[in-house]
Amino acid sequence: MAAEVATDIMTIRTAEPVSEQPFYIPMTGPAARPRRSLKHDDTFIVLDSHGDIGASAGGPDGLFNADTRYLARLELLLDDLQPLLLGSNLRDDNSALMVDLTNPDIFRDGRIVLQKDMLHIVRTIFLWRGTAYQRIGFQNHGDRPVSFDVNLLFDNDFADLFEVRGERRPRRGTGSGKLVDPADVALEYLGLDGKLRTTVLHFDPRPTQLTVNEATYHLDLEPQQVCPLFVAASCNKPASFRPAPFFRGLLAHRREMRRSTAGAASIETSNNIFNEVLCQSMADLNMLMTETPQGRYPYAGIPWYSTTFGRDGIITAMQMLWIDPRVARGVLRRLAYYQAKTVDPLADAEPGKILHEMRGGEMAALREVPFALYYGSVDATPLFVLLAGLYVERTGDEATLAELWPSIEAALGWIDGYGDPDKDGFVEYRRASEQGLANQGWKDSYDAIFHADGRLAEGYIALAEVQGYVFAGKRLAARCAARLGKSDRAYQLEAEAKLLAARFEEAFWCDDLGSYALALDGDKEPCKVRTSNAGQLLFSGIVRADRARRVGADLMRPHFFSGWGIRTVARGEVRYNPMSYHNGSIWPHDNALIALGLARYGLKHSVEQVFEGLFDAAAYMDLRRLPELFCGFRREKRRGPTLYPVACAPQAWASATPFTLLEASLGLEFDAERGEIRLRNPRLPAFLNEVVMRDLRLGPSSVDLCVHRHGEEVSLEVLRTRGQIQVSIVLAQ
Known part of the structure; x- marks a missing residue:
């Protein structure tokens, strides 16, 4: 009987069609590179560990705004080769992603013309007010001048987020790209909803060569010379839009973050x-x-x-x-x-x-x-x-x-x-x-x-x-x-x-x-x-x-x-x-x-x-x-x-x-009417001997507290008070 029941259950479960799972998020394979995310208000970006978008399989890469992808590819190459990763880190406050790269061995006519690890490449990326800002810094650490090309490949599909998640659409709108001037490209998409969506890419300085999908720079660097390039990708801005200078925008972004968390x-x-x-x-x-x-x-x-x-x-x-x-x-x-x-x-x-x-x-x-x-x-x-x-x-x-x-x-x-x-x-x-x-x-x-x-x-x-x-x-x-x-x-x-x-x-x-x-x-x-x-x-x-x-x-x-x-x-x-x-x-x-x-x-x-x-x-x-x-x-x-x-x-x-x-x-409790903070039956786990809480607010008043663990008991120390506030420990069954 138990075997029959088990068989019935297995039959029921294997008969369930996958189509019964609307809005399922498919996973078709592992990500080739780890992913990192940044967000500011209604805009977020998913990049890989190199700072690229769309350069490796397995990730939901892109620059997104209001549930639409505004950039599906932004890949950095050196003489058509991928740089080597040294490391990448988010700032502790999530305000920016920093990526350290170096060059691979670069060959021309069968000979090494640039030995690996001569170039230090630093990519710094942040989001602010609907624009993704990027600085790409190059420094020649060799003892002789070097020449190389930097290729920035970019493209977009203006995919709806649900398309990125795996939904299929029988019809889509129409996309196009155009050169606005020698330093700017506009990618556009007229959706079936009648809305025109635009991505504007701005390059500074202007590239040696620019098309609707690639910016190329030819760089000549003396020993120890530093050369920065700047790229900004803006969501739904007019073609005439000029982003803020990189460092001014970065400082303004960090000031805003500090104000909002105060x-x-x-x-x-x-x-x-x-x-x-x-x-x-x-x-x-x-x-x-x-x-x-x-x-x-x-x-x-x-x-x-x-x-x-x-x-x-x-x-x-x-x-x-x-x-x-x-x-x-x-x-x-x-x-x-x-x-x-x-x-x-x-x-x-x-x-x-x-x-x-x-x-x-x-x-x-x-x-x-x-x-x-x-x-x-x-x-x-x-x-x-x-x-x-x-x-x-x-x-x-x-x-x-x-x-x-x-x-x-x-x-x-x-x-x-x-x-x-x-x-x-x-x-x-x-x-x-x-x-x-x-x-x-x-x-x-x-x-x-x-x-x-x-x-x-x-x-x-x-x-x-x-x-x-x-x-x-x-x-x-x-x-x-x-x-x-x-x-x-x-x-x-x-x-x-x-x-x-x-x-x-x-x-x-x-x-x-x-x-x-x-x-x-x-x-x-x-x-x-x-x-x-x-x-x-x-x-x-x-x-x-x-x-x-x-x-x-x-x-x-x-x-x-x-x-x-x-x-x-x-x-x-x-x-x-x-x-x-x-x-x-x-x-x-x-x-x-x-x-x-x-x-x-x-x-x-x-x-x-x-x-x-x-x-x-x-x-x-x-x-x-x-x-x-x-x-x-x-x-x-x-x-x-x-x-x-x-x-x-x-x-x-x-x-x-x-x-x-x-x-x-x-056991934190707040009693606004009495102006009292209570710790009811407080305990701390074994991995915490002390917890300090500063600027714990109740109405117009605040307090700094320190809780110490003594085995299964705790003691409470009031470090500082501002205004009228009471703090107590309540021990109850």
């Missing part, structure tokens, strides 16, 4: 490796921040998600709330501005719903993809309410609360209305068109929501963690209503939250699992699968304390906890695959929210385990940067975690994870 708390610890993790995380978060008309917004990740995402922006703002609550204000105001007002099935839009994703490319404009303004997210709306409440608790900013209250009420209206189509008290989803996402929680792979026997859930699906978000959101909204003097509304919301918690326990608890169901399907049948979603329930506070302890203990057992972190799906479940996107991999942000939940229920030893696992993983990662996700294989001695090949890095909520883990470990 006012956030800073953290330093006794562990140098963890300091590097924190510095890289903050640099990545600052790079992903985008100035929008509504305020700064953390774009989700590079390369695939460099745009406004509702869920990602909300969770990142939530993770950063204790460090810099201004991020939450920008996120809330922007999402309120784009909150759905009408029903649009193609966009999965309904009144009151919060945006999932927005795109500015040609395919979105033509609705070849539904993401121009797309609302196919079941959790962004309750998370919006949740973040609004947390922001007000953190800051006491009642002016912003009053501004946002109509949007909060509209979101609550969607939760109780369109979000609960069968009126059973649970928020559910089902895509309104075949173009939309099949699954609309944070695990949005087509196969992420399933039953214990492997069957995919069908019909209207109620995810476990979404009910937790609704519960927490309504409780916080009740407190917001009370602040605004709306006592009846506050009482109503609190009562609704309590009723939801009771109904949730009855419908979702699975005693045979010792955990909560992943979801209820359209027939109200629970998906009895052990998943990390149960851990996010702890974060929301919806679950009973006794059951929270059972869930917390289960999450730390080997079928969940790999040694690096908690898997999305427990080992042993039928669809478990440690190399999958959502069914067995490890997501840092998921672990961060689980850690907050473990801390809520006093499970600080488990918080330490999660913290230590992810810290150890980050120590192995390139640049000490936690990626979007990595594989869920069991940890083995003397080797690092296994990477997931197409994970975004940087990715906003992964970058914010180290700060959330520190928040959970220290």
Whole structure:
């Protein structure tokens, strides 16, 4: 019988066609060179380790603006040969990429005319205001004059980002190129949406020879002589546009970065490796921040998600709330501005719903993809309410609360209305068109929501963690209503939250699992699968304390906890695959929210385990940067975690994870009404003996703190205060 069941399951799974995975990101082969990314506002660039674009296979190379590629190739050659790599590094603040190269042996007529390692070539690249700037410096370290040609090959396809991701289009617009003058080239594309997109390349000094796809310089260098060349590629600028001089633009860019980050708390610890993790995380978060008309917004990740995402922006703002609550204000105001007002099935839009994703490319404009303004997210709306409440608790900013209250009420209206189509008290989803996402929680792979026997859930699906978000959101909204003097509304919301918690326990608890169901399907049948979603329930506070302890203990057992972190799906479940996107991999942000939940229920030893696992993983990662996700294989001695090949890095909520883990470990709480910062049951993991937090703000006041570890206990030292502020340690069961 067991063999027959296994055969049936295998039949079901092998019969699933790949076409069931819309907007899948294919991986056809390894990248020949490592990739590096830079971003400024709505523009980002992906280059290889040599500083080239499109010179080696396997990467999503290009200069992108508003979901369109504005440069698909920019390759440097010496006498038609590729230079040799010495090394490449991002600046610590992500403001520029520096690449050191040298020449190979260059032959002419069978004789070496330039011996290798005679030329030092330095490429410095940065982005600013829609333009990619590059300085290419050459220095002759030989003892005799040298002559050589420098070839810069460039081209563009103006591909929509979804084309770069692998989508096929039956028709495209028309492209062309023209010489504007002896130092400038314009590449143009007239899209099917009627929009003209232009890339202008400016060369300084003007090349020896220039065509629409190549700039050639003939250089003669004396010993020790230095010669710089400058290239600027601008997105959607007029042909007459002249970029700022390189060094003036670079200094202005760095000044802007310093101004935008001023006012956030800073953290330093006794562990140098963890300091590097924190510095890289903050640099990545600052790079992903985008100035929008509504305020700064953390774009989700590079390369695939460099745009406004509702869920990602909300969770990142939530993770950063204790460090810099201004991020939450920008996120809330922007999402309120784009909150759905009408029903649009193609966009999965309904009144009151919060945006999932927005795109500015040609395919979105033509609705070849539904993401121009797309609302196919079941959790962004309750998370919006949740973040609004947390922001007000953190800051006491009642002016912003009053501004946002109509949007909060509209979101609550969607939760109780369109979000609960069968009126059973649970928020559910089902895509309104075949173009939309099949699954609309944070695990949005087509196969992420399933039953214990492997069957995919069908019909209207109620995810476990979404009910937790609704519960927490309504409780916080009740407190917001009370602040605004709306006592009846506050009482109503609190009562609704309590009723939801009771109904949730009855419908979702699975005693045979010792955990909560992943979801209820359209027939109200629970998906009895052990998943990390149960851990996010702890974060929301919806679950009973006794059951929270059972869930917390289960999450730390080997079928969940790999040694690096908690898997999305427990080992042993039928669809478990440690190399999958959502069914067995490890997501840092998921672990961060689980850690907050473990801390809520006093499970600080488990918080330490999660913290230590992810810290150890980050120590192995390139640049000490936690990626979007990595594989869920069991940890083995003397080797690092296994990477997931197409994970975004940087990715906003992964970058914010180290700060959330520190928040959970220290039990940080902010009481704006009392002007008090509390550390509830604080502990530090074994790799941290001391943590110093400077400029920790609460209203107009701020404080510098130092936390020391003494075994399993900590002591608190107030280093400096500005204004009226209280700091205390709370020890409670």
